[in-house]
Structures are given as structure tokens and as C-alpha cells.
Amino acid sequence: MDATAAATASATKSGTERSAAAPDPILSVDRLVKRFDTREGLVTAVDGLSLTVAKGEFVGVIGPSGCGKSTLFNVIGGLIEADEGTVTVAGQPVNGPHPAIGMLFQDESTFPWRTVIDNVAFPLEIAHVPKAERHDRARHFVRLVGLDGFEKRYPAELSGGMRQRVSMARTLAAQPEIMLMDEPFAALDEQTRLLLGDKLLQIQQELRQTTLLITHSITEAVQLSDRILVMTYRPGKVKRMVTIELPRPRSSEIVSSDEFGHYVARIWSDLREEATKGLRDDEAHLLRGQHP
Amino acid sequence: MSSATAIARSPALPFVLGVGTLVVALAILELVVSLGLVNPFVMPMPTEVFAALPRLIVEEHAFQRFLLTATEALTAGLLVAIVGIAAGALLYRFVLLRQATETWVAAAASAPTVLLYPLFLVIFGRNSATIVAMGFVAGLAPIILKTLEGLCTTRSVLINVGRSFNLTPSQQFRKILFPAALPTIFVGLRIGLIFTMLNIVGVEFLINFGGLGQLINEMADRYDIPGTYAAILFVVLVSVLVFILIERLERWLRPE
Numbered sequence: 001m002d003a004t005a006a007a008t009a010s011a012t013k014s015g016t017e018r019s020a021a022a023p024d025p026i027l028s029v030d031r032l033v034k035r036f037d038t039r040e041g042l043v044t045a046v047d048g049l050s051l052t053v054a055k056g057e058f059v060g061v062i063g064p065s066g067c068g069k070s071t072l073f074n075v076i077g078g079l080i081e082a083d084e085g086t087v088t089v090a091g092q093p094v095n096g097p098h099p100a101i102g103m104l105f106q107d108e109s110t111f112p113w114r115t116v117i118d119n120v121a122f123p124l125e126i127a128h129v130p131k132a133e134r135h136d137r138a139r140h141f142v143r144l145v146g147l148d149g150f151e152k153r154y155p156a157e158l159s160g161g162m163r164q165r166v167s168m169a170r171t172l173a174a175q176p177e178i179m180l181m182d183e184p185f186a187a188l189d190e191q192t193r194l195l196l197g198d199k200l201l202q203i204q205q206e207l208r209q210t211t212l213l214i215t216h217s218i219t220e221a222v223q224l225s226d227r228i229l230v231m232t233y234r235p236g237k238v239k240r241m242v243t244i245e246l247p248r249p250r251s252s253e254i255v256s257s258d259e260f261g262h263y264v265a266r267i268w269s270d271l272r273e274e275a276t277k278g279l280r281d282d283e284a285h286l287l288r289g290q291h292p
Numbered sequence: 293m294s295s296a297t298a299i300a301r302s303p304a305l306p307f308v309l310g311v312g313t314l315v316v317a318l319a320i321l322e323l324v325v326s327l328g329l330v331n332p333f334v335m336p337m338p339t340e341v342f343a344a345l346p347r348l349i350v351e352e353h354a355f356q357r358f359l360l361t362a363t364e365a366l367t368a369g370l371l372v373a374i375v376g377i378a379a380g381a382l383l384y385r386f387v388l389l390r391q392a393t394e395t396w397v398a399a400a401a402s403a404p405t406v407l408l409y410p411l412f413l414v415i416f417g418r419n420s421a422t423i424v425a426m427g428f429v430a431g432l433a434p435i436i437l438k439t440l441e442g443l444c445t446t447r448s449v450l451i452n453v454g455r456s457f458n459l460t461p462s463q464q465f466r467k468i469l470f471p472a473a474l475p476t477i478f479v480g481l482r483i484g485l486i487f488t489m490l491n492i493v494g495v496e497f498l499i500n501f502g503g504l505g506q507l508i509n510e511m512a513d514r515y516d517i518p519g520t521y522a523a524i525l526f527v528v529l530v531s532v533l534v535f536i537l538i539e540r541l542e543r544w545l546r547p548e
Contacts, residue, residue: 078456079452079455079456097458099458103453105449109453111471112548113471113472113474113547122467126458126459154548155548156548
């Protein structure tokens with residue numbers, strides 16, 4: 001079943017459903033719980049969250065600050081362990097970093113001592129691909145993110161948006177089955193973000209790359225996703241799963257359509273309630289003289 | 293564009309200005325000494341110092357001494373770099389070891405290790421081994437500390453990139469931690485090698501053995517003040533050589 005059909009199938013049930021199931025999932029997260037020991041005692045960051053992503057599907061995860069989005073990212077990526085629940089890729093449980101999952105981080109993560117081409121070829125170098133071949137393959141991904149001509153440059157010579165594209169190409173070069181992204185455009189300005197969203201859409205449509213995007217930007221989530229998981233404020237649970245039935249191929253021009261505005265408004269009404277809770281919580285912390 | 297702005301924008305200007313400042317300073321010194329404002333036994337005239345250079349080269353074998361001191365400096369530098377970086381990496385890897393010894397290493401960095409020379413004389417005898425060992429001991433602590441600092445301050449996102457690509461611990465070190473820490477390690481190398489150089493020349497002077505340090509000692513003993521200063525110029529030459537080498541090495545290891 002293709003991603004659009006999968007999205008339509010789950011759309012009929014969306015809105016009230018608490019679990020977020022895709023048929024024939026490649027990635028599934030089942031009743032995930034993650035707690036952290038803090039000065040104020042045990043804080044539950046993610047509480048019984050379940051989610052599935054079908055092959056080729058683009059799923060956005062959105063929630064207010066402090067809802068456990070990044071915790072979810074780190075647990076699925078195998079960088080931290082869950083307290084309860086499981087993450088499986090094509091039926092295999094994930095314990096630690098999984099070769100089928102590629103991660104793109106929020107913070108700038110290019111290697112400053114490597115040129116663009118050597119950054120992108122990094123996972124191939126680790127896999128002992130001979131130099132000429134790995135450069136050929138890396139060049140393809142450099143082109144894919146639109147950085148041809150910059151192969152020999154160092155990250156310090158590039159803009160923030162270009163560096164994030166280098167990181168994206170590096171993750172793609174490992175040819176992961178699932179691309180996991182944690183607010184990859186958060187540090188960039190709005191215009192660059194929309195244009196990079198275009199680039200990402202184009203790449204996604206070309207590679208049919210299964211993607212899970214963590215974001216706090218509603219427009220970014222609606223522009224890119226087949227489905228959007230809205231999370232509650234702490235502890236992070238599934239508040240709602242929204243299916244985005246905007247036609248594909250999409251571009252940033254879709255931002256001005258009525259339907260787009262409709263989706264944004266709907267997600268915001270869900271998110272607003274949660275974000276308000278988060279804000280009140282932060283203010284209460286400040287009143288008590290603690291950092292949120 | 294006027295000729296004045298053309299000169300102001302010339303890339304050669306800082307160099308010309310630097311050399312010019314030195315020449316002016318030497319000329320002032322020359323004037324002050326020749327007017328008798330400073331005792332020539334304390335500070336000889338710069339022209340006398342330069343005039344002493346050929347004598348030092350022909351009669352005192354300054355070049356051979358320069359080579360000996362440079363060899364001692366490079367040997368000690370190489371040893372201290374290898375051992376210092378390896379020790380820093382060990383302290384990074386084993387947290388308990390770090391917690392147990394970091395304060396001691398920091399204390400050792402500011403200790404006047406040159407005073408240990410009698411001990412090394414007893415162990416190695418009056419030869420180059422003592423000099424190299426003294427240089428080694430003096431430079432070790434800052435290199436260990438800076439290596440440790442460089443490794444500890446590697447941005448966690450870079451470490452996570454490595455983890456996400458399933459790097460082995462050895463790959464994680466070689467491909468991410470070490471190159472990320474290199475700029476800080478080189479700061480340590482620069483500080484450490486200054487201490488190494490100081491100790492090498494200082495111990496040559498103290499035990500009256502070896503290259504340029506001994507030459508300074510002999511010149512001073514003979515009250516040959518211009519000769520003493522001329523010998524010091526050769527020491528400056530060794531440090532320039534060492535620092536050019538370090539800079540080349542850094543640019544080769546971490547181009548960006």
C-alpha cells in the first residue's frame with residue numbers, strides 16, 4: 001500500500017484515536033515510557049506513547065516545548081534507553097543505534113575539519129567503501145541537497161542552512177530506511193526554513209524516504225507531512241493524529257492555500273491548550289524561583 | 293585611490309611595520325648605550341651583538357651547538373607530545389583515574405620542575421639524556437591537561453553523530469573525538485613546548501653541557517657580553533624553528 005492510501009485509511013479514524021497506527025509499519029513505537037531523575041524527583045517525559053510509520057510515509061511529530069519530543073527522538077534513534085515499551089524497525093527491536101535509522105540533529109553537526117564531500121562520505125568511509133567510489137556516491141547526495149560546486153569547501157565557509165544540508169546529505173548517504181529528524185531547521189530563519197522544506201519535499205518525493213520529523217513549527221509540519229502526531233504537554237502522550245490530505249507533489253507555495261490554513265488552525269487549537277499548560281508550568285516554576 | 297590609502301591597504305604593511313618597530317627599538321638601544329646611559333656590561337650595543345655572530349659561528353661552532361640544541365628540543369618535543377596526548381586520552385577514557393589525578397597534574401603544570409635537575413643528573417649522568425628528560429618533564433603537564441580539556445569539550449552532538457552511525461569506540465576516538473580536540477591539543481603543545489625549550493636551554497646552562505645553553509654559560513663566564521647576547525639569538529632561532537614546525541603540523545592535521 002502506498003503512503004497516500006495509508007494516510008487516507010487512517011484519516012477516517014483520525015481525530016479521536018489515541019494510538020497512531022499505520023498499516024504494515026516499518027517503524028513502530030509501542031507504549032513507550034521514559035522518565036528522568038531530576039532535582040524535583042522523577043519526571044515522566046514520555047508516557048505510554050504509541051506510533052507507527054509506514055514505508056515511504058512522512059510523519060511529523062509536533063508538541064509544545066517540554067513535551068518530550070527530543071526524548072522520543074533519542075529513544076527511537078537508540079541513543080537513550082526507554083524505561084518501558086518497545087521500538088521496532090521492520091519487526092526487529094531497537095536496542096541502541098540501528099543501522100536502518102539515520103538521524104539528523106537540531107544542533108549544527110557537520111565536522112568542521114572535513115570538506116563537504118568528506119563530511120557526506122563519512123558513513124561510507126566507516127563502511128570501508130573505497131575512496132573513489134565513496135566520493136562518487138557522496139557527490140550524488142551533495143547534488144541532491146543542491147550543494148554541487150561546494151564539494152571542496154569547509155563547513156566554516158558555508159551558511160547555517162548549507163551546513164544543515166551537508167548534515168542531511170551525510171545522513172542520506174548512509175541510505176537509512178528511516179530518516180529521523182529533530183527540528184533540523186529550528187536554528188534557521190523563516191525564509192530559509194521554507195526553502196529547505198521545499199528541498200526536503202523534493203528529496204522525499206525522489207527517494208520515497210520514510211521520515212519522522214520532530215518539530216515545533218506547525219507550518220513546517222503541515223507543509224511536509226502525510227500525518228502529524230500532536231503531543232500533549234508533559235508527560236508526552238498522543239493528543240491527536242491528524243492526516244494531511246494536501247495533494248503531492250507539494251512545494252512551499254501550498255502555504256498560501258485555504259486548506260493549508262485550515263490544517264494549521266486545527267493543529268493550533270489542539271496545540272494551544274497544551275502550550276498554555278506548558279507556559280503556566282514554566283511561570284509557576286519561575287514564581288518558585290526555579291528554572292523551568 | 294590615493295597613494296596613502298594604497299599603502300594602508302597593502303598586505304605587506306604589518307610585516308614592514310613589525311620589522312620597522314624592531315629596527316627603531318634597536319637604534320634607540322644603540323643610542324642609549326653609546327651615550328653611556330646604560331652600562332655596556334649589562335646591555336651591549338646591538339651592533340656589537342651582530343658583530344659577534346661570525347665569531348660565534350667560526351670559533352665557538354654555534355651551528356653545531358644549534359643543531360644539538362634543536363635535536364634535543366625536537367626529541368623532547370616528540371616524546372612529550374606522544375606521551376602527553378596518550379596520557380590525556382587515558383584520563384578522558386577512565387573517569388576515576390581523571391578524578392584521582394587531575395589536580396596533581398594541574399599542580400605539576402605550575403611546579404618549577406627545573407629544580408629537579410640534580411636528580412636527573414644522578415639518574416642519567418651529565419649528558420643529552422638528562423637534558424631531554426628535563427625538557428620532557430617540564431612540558432608534559434600542560435599537554436595532558438589541554439588534551440583532556442579538548443576531549444571533554446567535544447560537542448555532544450558530534451559524539452551523537454558518531455553513535456548514530458554505529459562507530460566502534462576506536463573509530464569514535466580517531467574520527468571524531470581526536471580531530472575535534474586537535475585545536476585545544478595544539479594550544480597545549482604550544483604551552484608545553486615553551487616549557488620544554490626553556491628547560492632544555494636552562495639545563496644546558498646549569499650543567500654546562502650540550503649546545504646553546506652551554507655556549508651562553510661560557511660567553512657569560514668570559515664576560516663576553518655581546519657574545520652572550522648573540523648566543524641567545526641562536527636560542528630564539530631554535531624556538532622559531534620549533535613553532536614553525538608546530539604550525540605546519542597543525543595545518544596538515546586539521547585543515548579548515
